[in-house]
Amino acid sequence: MWFRRSRLPPDLRDALRAAERAARPPLHRRVAARLRAVGRMPLLAWIVLAGLLGFAGWKAGLVGDGASVAGPSTPRPVARITVRASAVDGDTLAAGADRLRINGIDAPEMAQSCERAGAAYPCGRLARDAMASILGRGMVDCEILGADQYGRRIARCRNEAGQDIAAELVRQGWAIAFRRFSLDYVGQEDEARRARRGIWDGRFEEPDAYRARIRSGAAH
Incomplete structure (x- = not known):
């Protein structure tokens, strides 16, 4: 039956939260599970992720302190x-x-x-x-x-x-x-x-x- 948790008596709400915490796996197990999921990422996903991270770093270098901004380049001869x-x-x-x-x-x-x-x-x-x-x-x-x-x-x-x-x-x-x-x-x-x-x-x-x-x- 659906109900609003906020309408429960305070002691019942506290008991419910305690039960939920007890049912969740420990933090180290949750971290390990996420690492296993990352380890199962296909090669293509890793390549895309690396590309996105590289682009973000390059862009940050351009807009950071201005030191990496290239000057005007000489045009190609016509x-x-x-x-x-x-x-x-x-x-x-x-x-x-x-x-x-x-x-x-x-x-x-x-x-x-x-x-x-x-x-x-x-x-x-x-x-x-x-x-x-x-x-x-x-x-x-x-x-x-x-x-x-x-x-x-x-x-x-x-x-x-x-x-x-x-x-x-x-x-x-x-x-x-x-x-x-x-x-x-x-x-x-x-x-x-x-x-x-x-x-x-x-x-x-x-x-x-x-x-x-x-x-x-x-x-x-």
């Missing part, structure tokens, strides 16, 4: 070209009518000045001159990665000596790693900073911040 190019500025090449924006770096703008030993100097023009020197005779082998909002082709290029021209410019201190788009040249930037090469031998405004400031001033 084409490859070999052309004669010249330096427009520290991070852009001209190849005939085409403009190639070098991927992963940002160099001072042509009109930009930096400071060294308390005096201003034309770091934008010096960055362009450094790029021209790295280009040598100007023959470059480039992987085209896409295009930017200005219609320039985004490229990763090597000179005739096989040097990654972006890596060399950053290593010399005339460009910085453009972390918003790529982490490929962070090591070269760290090296240039430690050695105080190029713009690191003094004070400078990051090119992206410089452009934003100029645009903001023009808007007013």
